[in-house]
Amino acid sequence: MDLEHGINWDRPVATYIKKLDDFTLVGYRFSKGWAPDQRLWFAIKTNKPISDLKLFDSTKEVQGTELTSIKVKAVLSLGNKGGEVLYKVGLSPVSYEGALNNIQMELPGWDFEKARKDARNAWDKQLSVVNYNTADPDRKTVFYTAMYHAMIQPSLSNDFDKSYRGTDKKVYEKASFNNYTVFSLWDTYRTLHPLMTILQPNRESDFINSLLAIYQQQGFLPIWPLMGGETYCMIGYPAVPVIADAILKDFKGFDVNLAYEAMKKTANQDTFGINYLKNLGYIPADKENESVAKAMEYAISDYSIAKVAQKLGKEDDYQYYLKRSQLYRQYFDKTVGFVRGKMSDGSWRTPFDPFEAKHRENDYTEGNAWQYTWLVPQDPYGLIALFGDDKAFTDKLDSLFNAKGSLGPNASPDISGLIGMYSQGNEPNHHTPYLYAYAGQQWKTAEKIRQIDREFFTSKPDGLCGNDDCGQMSAWYVMSALGFYPVNTADGNFVFGSPLMTKATIKVDKNKTFTVVAENNNSKNIYIQSVVLNGKPYTKTYISYKEIMAGGTLKFIMGAQPNKKFGVNKADRP
Numbered sequence: 001m002d003l004e005h006g007i008n009w010d011r012p013v014a015t016y017i018k019k020l021d022d023f024t025l026v027g028y029r030f031s032k033g034w035a036p037d038q039r040l041w042f043a044i045k046t047n048k049p050i051s052d053l054k055l056f057d058s059t060k061e062v063q064g065t066e067l068t069s070i071k072v073k074a075v076l077s078l079g080n081k082g083g084e085v086l087y088k089v090g091l092s093p094v095s096y097e098g099a100l101n102n103i104q105m106e107l108p109g110w111d112f113e114k115a116r117k118d119a120r121n122a123w124d125k126q127l128s129v130v131n132y133n134t135a136d137p138d139r140k141t142v143f144y145t146a147m148y149h150a151m152i153q154p155s156l157s158n159d160f161d162k163s164y165r166g167t168d169k170k171v172y173e174k175a176s177f178n179n180y181t182v183f184s185l186w187d188t189y190r191t192l193h194p195l196m197t198i199l200q201p202n203r204e205s206d207f208i209n210s211l212l213a214i215y216q217q218q219g220f221l222p223i224w225p226l227m228g229g230e231t232y233c234m235i236g237y238p239a240v241p242v243i244a245d246a247i248l249k250d251f252k253g254f255d256v257n258l259a260y261e262a263m264k265k266t267a268n269q270d271t272f273g274i275n276y277l278k279n280l281g282y283i284p285a286d287k288e289n290e291s292v293a294k295a296m297e298y299a300i301s302d303y304s305i306a307k308v309a310q311k312l313g314k315e316d317d318y319q320y321y322l323k324r325s326q327l328y329r330q331y332f333d334k335t336v337g338f339v340r341g342k343m344s345d346g347s348w349r350t351p352f353d354p355f356e357a358k359h360r361e362n363d364y365t366e367g368n369a370w371q372y373t374w375l376v377p378q379d380p381y382g383l384i385a386l387f388g389d390d391k392a393f394t395d396k397l398d399s400l401f402n403a404k405g406s407l408g409p410n411a412s413p414d415i416s417g418l419i420g421m422y423s424q425g426n427e428p429n430h431h432t433p434y435l436y437a438y439a440g441q442q443w444k445t446a447e448k449i450r451q452i453d454r455e456f457f458t459s460k461p462d463g464l465c466g467n468d469d470c471g472q473m474s475a476w477y478v479m480s481a482l483g484f485y486p487v488n489t490a491d492g493n494f495v496f497g498s499p500l501m502t503k504a505t506i507k508v509d510k511n512k513t514f515t516v517v518a519e520n521n522n523s524k525n526i527y528i529q530s531v532v533l534n535g536k537p538y539t540k541t542y543i544s545y546k547e548i549m550a551g552g553t554l555k556f557i558m559g560a561q562p563n564k565k566f567g568v569n570k571a572d573r574p
Contacts, residue, residue, distance in 0.1 A: 185223065263301075299378065302321045512550070541567035
């Protein structure tokens with residue numbers, strides 16, 4: 001056992017091993033890394049007696065059966081009597097006693113095959129929520145791999161009795177909810193969490209309660225929580241859209257008033273440029289790095305708060321946050337057709353290169369002006385108006401997928417999976433192909449979805465074009481493969497793309513299913529010709545969450561040529 005070494009910049013600050021009896025080792029590893037204070041306890045049970053235990057402080061052997069240091073290591077022997085050697089490992093965020101109890105309650109026996117079978121059955125149960133059929137078995141593999149990836153995080157972080165350690169490092173015993181960690185919220189608010197409201201709605205209240213508990217412990221909603229700590233990774237207040245989505249979809253099991261309080265308080269801190277936003281209406285580029293990206297992310301979350309305020313009958317708050325959600329307009333320079341940094345005196349930052357991406361050193365986060373100009377999922381029609389009209393908007397959007405230029409030497413490696421300057425490998429662009437539908441050109445969305453599927457998702461070891469980011473990349477694929485995508489997470493609608501299967505049946509409740517059929521679907525028939533919902537013609541280019549969860553059948557009739565009339569009428573647009 002090696003309690004010293006971790007991955008990347010993880011470093012131990014305290015480690016401990018103790019031989020509890022001839023069959024049991026316990027200990028802990030405290031470290032600092034991505035999160036500044038990571039604490040994990042463990043227990044190890046063997047089916048053979050430990051015949052010898054050697055303990056080391058780094059490389060120096062230390063006599064005894066217990067050792068506390070920074071770099072504890074251990075070598076154990078189980079004798080030479082032969083036979084099958086089995087280990088059971090329990091983990092706990094609370095104590096090694098909790099880890100021992102987790103083993104006893106979750107895995108009391110020594111039947112390895114049963115444990116393996118139980119694990120397989122558990123995954124089969126989760127993956128069978130969708131019965132996905134396609135003519136190409138390889139694409140079916142890609143789909144279920146994506147579903148698997150999407151369900152790994154967030155991760156449980158409590159003992160069997162629901163005790164957990166909060167971000168304040170206090171132990172909360174026997175909580176009323178399952179505590180989760182590993183919320184990569186800047187990534188996952190966009191697609192993963194809306195997907196989970198369909199595939200795993202039973203977990204939603206636990207997710208929200210976990211986020212609200214962190215708010216109560218640290219005074220603001222988490223940004224990127226890990227192992228009972230805040231990493232401050234990425235930008236915005238991305239827990240807000242996740243919580244708002246749950247409220248707007250009428251999920252129960254959490255305190256809505258507390259949630260609303262948490263969203264407002266988090267959105268009104270005086271940190272990370274929010275103070276400038278409140279006082280000036282924008283974040284000056286000479287005062288705050290990543291100013292454009294931060295402000296645009298804040299605008300998305302502010303729209304979510306506005307919609308919750310509207311639902312709760314809080315008109316003043318609704319108007320205030322709706323106004324804040326429009327502040328992205330401050331960054332749009334009509335003379336160049338991009339969002340760009342604005343200085344304290346109101347002038348544009350110069351020089352300006354829409355291709356250049358300096359990681360954390362300019363106005364964007366893991367991106368450039370080409371990619372961030374489209375980050376207005378809360379108000380696509382407002383963005384269209386900034387360009388002038390539908391044609392000007394779609395012409396510019398077309399150019400995104402054809403643009404050629406250099407990102408520069410300091411670009412983040414996360415900017416990957418490029419089609420022109422569109423980046424499938426990074427989250428701010430994930431909704432962008434679906435924006436065509438807002439301008440009456442849904443058929444172009446279909447083209448882009450099929451190209452992205454063809455070029456960037458395979459069953460090979462390198463089958464993803466970028467960091468999966470705790471399931472967000474894979475959630476994008478799952479939703480797009482089913483034929484619809486949540487562009488604006490606060491409006492409850494899913495915009496049509498181009499379904500990749502022939503038929504998929506989703507279990508939306510114990511006794512309800514929602515079936516998606518793609519008639520005449522193949523690699524050439526990529527365009528939606530018409531749609532039928534529950535046996536009736538359906539002319540809209542989107543479907544609502546309520547319609548999905550009510551159960552029924554959505555049928556896409558596909559063809560090889562675009563039906564350019566589909567979704568042209570403004571009443572049929574998202």
